Amino acid sequence: MAPDTEGTPMSETSKPRRARWAAAGAALATAAAGIAVALAPATTAQAVVLPNGFKSVGYMPSWAGNVNTVQYGKLTHINYAFVLPNANGSLQALDNPSKLSSLVSLAHAANTKVSIAVGGWNDGNDSAFEALAGNATARTAFVNNLVNLVNQYNLDGVDMDWEYPDPGTSGNNYTLLMQQLSTAMHSRGKLLTAAVVSEGTTASGVQPAVFGYVDWLNIMAYDGGSPHANYTWSINAVNFWKGRGLPASKAVLGVPFYSRPTYYTYSQLVAMDPANANRDCTTVSGVQQCYNGLPTVRAKTAWAKANAGGMMNWELSQDTTGATSLVSAIYEVAVGTTPPSSPPPGGRTGRIVGQASGKCVDVAAASTANGAAIQLYTCNGTNAQTWTVGTDGTIRALGKCMDITSGSTANGALIQLWDCNGSGAQVWQPQSNGNLRNPQSAKCLDAKDLGTADGTRLQIWTCATSGNQIWTLP
Incomplete structure (x- = not known):
């Protein structure tokens, strides 16, 4: 689950080595193979409930973050990362156990559930998982030890984060392990979830049978895509899993609270x-760093409300507080209380002129109705051609925002005027070559069919250097 910190994107086949934390100390006592382990009755209140069972899941690492600053009331579930297994099914000593105890106490007071995350990237070393999953005795010991751990810390479940079971024998053993763990957890009223790779051949190591054993899958839709974790790539990752048979209600979309290619936390970027x-x-020290800001996180959450089972983040210590918090943005969209958009801070105001046409970007008939067409028109200095290019990424005229119809990411999607709503369909990034790029679609503002006549509609299209995509801004 945890990404590396060395500034290189991770792929399925090659990830940088990382020593995020070292598990130390003696292993937890191994339960004898085959012996049933009693689990104390759950004492927690019902979890935070979002509409339609929507889940907001956050990871809390043992090595970072303050449990007193977590927005528990805006999260349904928290996964404490990580505990590591040994090849014989025992568990390595839990890192920072007092932090976990405090986390559970505070979370349960807010009716938020806490699970233990097992594994993680671990410098790419999954040999212990491979060994224990392939041995019936070790597999049973591992399950019993996790039951003991859940009991000891009054946890609500287990989040399996084996990175990654490979297709074939490894995948078969993973299925056996998840089946046994599912029986142990669900028979005791506990949760079983798993973190999985975004897409690709490695995903086949998680066989469709596993979908029936878990409450949901946390899809790690980050460390991929260009730009990093962009809207279209991330949605495709969820659809990839749904296409393999995962029910939409069990598909939880993961978002990064950090940038690529260099690892800056979202809170660091906002502080800059x-x-x-x-x-x-954004550019830091001459290098473009890409992440998910408020508009894209809101857009992903809105999509997940309609098409998936929830949102997950890696990880909570990297968020901000207050109006810029990504956890808050997810919660607000989930419950339908996204605050109204405010005027763009520090924007530049004036006309936007197309290079090829020499004409201005114009709101047809100066209409203020939602859905009003945005077009080219002979420059005339009216309010319909007066645009504010805000530092929040919006482009506004007549009190509304330049918007991609239906939030589409397809070539040819038309541009319209719409109430400002903070979605990714209303974010535009001026490029050094004169393009206006929408990061959600990874496409650029374009004059349709290379047109230059009055009334030519604007659309999005694959970015190019042709004059119908070059704009002079205020």
Whole structure:
């Protein structure tokens, strides 16, 4: 689950080595193979409930973050990362156990559930998982030890984060392990979830049978895509799993609270420039860093409300507080209380002129109705051609925002005027070559069919350097 910190994107086949934390000390006592382990009755209140069972899941690492600053009331579930297994099914000593105890106490007071996350990237070393999953005695010992751990810390479940079971024998053994763990957890009223790779051949190591054993899968839709974790790539990752048979209600979309290619936390980026909260890419020390800002996180959450089972983040210590918090943004969209958009801070106001046409970006008939067409028209200095290019990424005229119809990411999606709503369909990033790029679609503002006549509609299209995509801004 945890990404590396060395500034190189991770792939399925090659990930940088990382020593995020070292498990130390003696292993937890191994339960004898085959012996049933009693689990104390659950004492927690019902979890935070979002509409339609929507889940907001956050990971809390043992090595970072303060449990007293977590927004428990805006999260349904928290996964404490990590505990590591040994090859014989025993568990390595839990890192920072007092932190877990405090986390559970505070979370349960807010009716938020806490699970233990097992595994993680671990420098790419999954040999202990491979060994224990392939041995019936070790597998049973592992399950019993997790039951003991859940009991000891009054946890609500287990989140399996084996990175990654390979297709074939490894995948078969993973299925056996998850079946046994599912029986142990669900018979005791506990949760079983798992973190999985975004897509690709490695995903086949998680066989469709596993979908029936888990309450949901946390899909790690980050460390991929160009730009990093962009809207389209992330949605495709969820659809990939749904296409394999995962029910939508069990598909939880993961979002990063950090950038690529260099690892900056979202909170660091916002501290550098508050406007970064409303961007998906920014330049730091001459290198473009891409992440998910407020508009894209809101757009992903809105999509997940309609098409998936929830949102997950890696990880909570990397968030901000207050109006720029990504946890808050997810919660607000989930419950339908996204605050109204405010005027763009520090924007530049004036006309936007197309290079090829020499004409201005214009709201047809100066209409203020939602859905009003945005077009090219002879420059005339009216309010319908007066645009504010905000530092929040929006472009506004007549009190509303330049918007991609239906939030589409397809070539040819038309541009319209719409109430400002903070979605990714209303974010535009000026490029050094004169393009206006929408990060959600990874496409650029374009004059349809290379048109230059009055009334030519604007659309999005694959970015190019042709004059119908080059714009002079205020």
